[in-house]
Amino acid sequence: MSDARTQGVTALETMFAAAKAEGRSAFLPYFPIGYPNYEESLAVIEALAKTGVDGFEIGIPFSDPLADGTVIQAATQKALENGTTLRACLAAVRELRVRGVEQPMMLMGYMNPFMRYGLERFTRDAKAAGADGLIIPDLPPEEGAVFAELCRKEGLALAFFLAPTSSSERIALVAQQASGFIYVVALTGVTGARTELPADLTNFIQRVRQQSGDVPLVLGFGISQPEHVQAVQKLVDGYIVGSALVRAGEHGAEATRALAERLMPRGAL
Amino acid sequence: MYIEANSTNVPDARGYFGDFGGRFVPETLMPALDELTTAYYEALADSEFQARLANIQRTYTGRPTPLTYAARLSEQLGGARIYLKREDLAHTGAHKINNALGQALLAQRMGKKRVVAETGAGQHGVASATASALLGLECHVYMGSVDIARQRPNVFRMKLLGANVIPVESGSKTLKDAINEAIRDWVTNVETTFYSLGSALGPHPYPMMVRDFQSVIGIEARGQILEQAGQLPDVCIACVGGGSNAIGLFHAFRQDEAVDLVGVEAGGHGVASGEHAARFADPDIGRLGVLHGTKSFVMQDSDGQIVNTHSISAGLDYPSVGPEHAFLRQSERAYYTYATDDEALDALQTLSKLEGIIPALESAHAVAEAIKRAPTMPKDAVMLVNLSGRGDKDLDTVISALAGREG
Known part of the structure; x- marks a missing residue:
């Protein structure tokens, strides 16, 4: 890792500012460590980094991923069968930094492996490995106080979620608690590519914006096609593509890179 | 109410x-x-x-379900008088x-x-x-x-x-x-x-x-045992998978401090084998964690992945346990033990032959604990066992398990 790279919340701020300056939103692809195997997952992430994506959501496999659809379930199951542990995921982040990947990396995982590892030990080791923050789909802000404090101590971001079902009270709560960005779930459902974005997405994002102030919004769930990417450019500060890339990942780093190229943001150039 | x-x-x-x-x-x-x-x-x-x-x-549903005095079982064991709360007689055959x-x-x-x-x-x-x-x-x-x-x-x-x-x-x-x-x-x-x-x-x-909807079990049983046995039970026993029949029984007795509450987990092939669903019995595997939205004891490996459990009874074959049970155990209001597949099978046969009641394999775990415990108790002691379901659904499993023993 070069000395110039800032880390954690600061790195995310820099990322969003750079995208904004180019009149576009930031692209954060999701890819799980260990799929199709450990080495290949690193090759995919490295290849994506070279295409100039803005950041990453790095998937940590869990046996019971209840917020994920079938594609990510199958991929992370395969990763577990390959022996991918939380420790291996941290090693992967460290290795990617050594290989020159500079973009912010958000680690996405479920609560139980973090608890088993030890929350304090995990935030410390994640920081040391070069991660920038955490995304935990089964951790709402009501349960997140301890983890949030530990992240704050290390300067790591902890993104909380909002969904179309969130009330204005919850939007305010999440805006207050989230650090780095708010992960806005585009639809009521689990992860997975969809052919169309929800019709009322604009209204939903506007409803969130009214309460979220300056906290960046990153949209995820269902985004899988260049038209989707085009549609969200003016709407949100960033977007995540997961299942579509994971499906491409089955065919190797080159196929994933090619899809990512098509999903790159096109700003007001 | x-x-x-x-x-x-x-x-x-x-x-x-x-x-x-x-x-x-x-x-x-x-x-x-x-x-x-x-x-x-x-x-x-x-x-x-x-x-x-x-x-x-x-x-x-057919409530209240009866409380049955298990006379022949009690006599054979030679200790506590055993009463069965008959949730097996509720419509659909279980609590x-x-x-x-x-x-x-x-x-x-x-x-x-x-x-x-x-x-x-x-x-x-x-x-x-x-x-x-x-x-x-x-x-x-x-x-x-x-x-x-x-x-x-x-x-x-x-x-x-x-x-x-x-x-x-x-x-x-x-x-x-x-x-x-x-x-x-x-x-x-x-x-x-x-x-x-x-x-x-x-x-x-x-x-x-779920506890509140199941608390009818304990509310009824408490009244029935006072009437039939003339006293509160010395001990209440129920099997614990997620733990709804147990918490439904225990809840009415929470304030009765003299009443021991005993939950029986699935010991599978024995805790030492690692093939079981005894979350509380195996500190290497059963640890504080989060599964399905709640923080409780969860069976997991050293990486925090949920492990596969084993029990002869599908209803106890679950890697976590209801959070109130974890609380009752921590606060020492309830005690948790386990019965193995073999002990449950034996208990199922014993109860069938002595009382004419074929229990569900889940409930047979509670009966197995009763069989272990009753002989150690005096004859004037009273034991309440939740017979949470009937065994008809388990006949295939029981037939092949017994055939496996003979083979």
Whole structure:
């Protein structure tokens, strides 16, 4: 890792500012460590980094991923069968930094492996490995106080979620608690590519914006096609593509890179 | 009143029983859980809802279920007098109907026409399908394909009752994976759908709500044993998978400090074998964790991945345990032990031959503990065992297990 790279919340701020300056939103692809195997997952992430994506959501496999659809379930199951542990995921982040990947990396995982590892030990080791923050789909802000404090101590971001079902009270709560960005779930459902974005997405994002102030919004769930990417450019500060890339990942780093190229943001150039 | 709400100040407003419980779910479900909690409290305060539930329990479920003195079993063991709370005689053959009817009535009250449920042994699936048929609700039951194979009769029952049974092929293909799928369905269809969770686990308010709907077991049993035995029991025994029959029995006795409460987990092939579902018995594997929205003891490997469990009884084959049980254990109000597959099989045969009652394999774990414990107690001691279900569904399993022993 070069000395110039800032880390954690600061790195995310820099990322969003750079995208904004180019009149576009930031692209954060999701890819799980260990799929199709450990080495290949690193090759995919490295290849994506070279295409100039803005950041990453790095998937940590869990046996019971209840917020994920079938594609990510199958991929992370395969990763577990390959022996991918939380420790291996941290090693992967460290290795990617050594290989020159500079973009912010958000680690996405479920609560139980973090608890088993030890929350304090995990935030410390994640920081040391070069991660920038955490995304935990089964951790709402009501349960997140301890983890949030530990992240704050290390300067790591902890993104909380909002969904179309969130009330204005919850939007305010999440805006207050989230650090780095708010992960806005585009639809009521689990992860997975969809052919169309929800019709009322604009209204939903506007409803969130009214309460979220300056906290960046990153949209995820269902985004899988260049038209989707085009549609969200003016709407949100960033977007995540997961299942579509994971499906491409089955065919190797080159196929994933090619899809990512098509999903790159096109700003007001 | 059949439901006693919050009589012991647990859980707290965030759904915590001491250190256990809470709500570890995706944001999409948080508003639904708030809505459910509010609707549940409103229903509790509504005398019409209570009256309707009580009427269905009396005229449909067949409540109160009897308390049976197990005279020949008690005599043979030569110790405590054993009384059986006969949830096996409730409609559909197990205690699960108490909760399924309560939740289905609540779904109806909330205007939700679509019910999703998970099932392991098939008993909660059958109970949910039954309650949905009674109230005219659409019912979808998620069931692991391994459980479908070992609980065929219940699968057919659910279909007869008009439910849609959806096989789950992910993960271990058992109860835990069925819950994952049911939650994914609920996340997707949350506006129209009521999730009927079958045990005292999951995110708040489920552990509290399921306990309250099951507390009718203990409320009835306490009155019955005072009348029939002339005293409170010295000990109450129930099997613990998620733990709903046990918490339903224990709740009424919580304040009776002289009454010991004993939960019996599934010891499978023995705790040393690693093939079991005894979350409390094996500190290497059973640790504080989060599964299915609640913080409790969870069977996991050193990386925090949930491990596959084993029990001869599908209903106890679950890697976590209801948070209130973790709390009762920590506060030393209840004690937890286990019975192995073999002990449960022996107990099933003993009870069948001595009392003419074929217990469910789940309930046979409680009977196994009674058989161990009764001889160590004086003859004037009184033991209350929750016979949570009947064994008809298990006949295939029992036949092949016994054949395996002979072979």
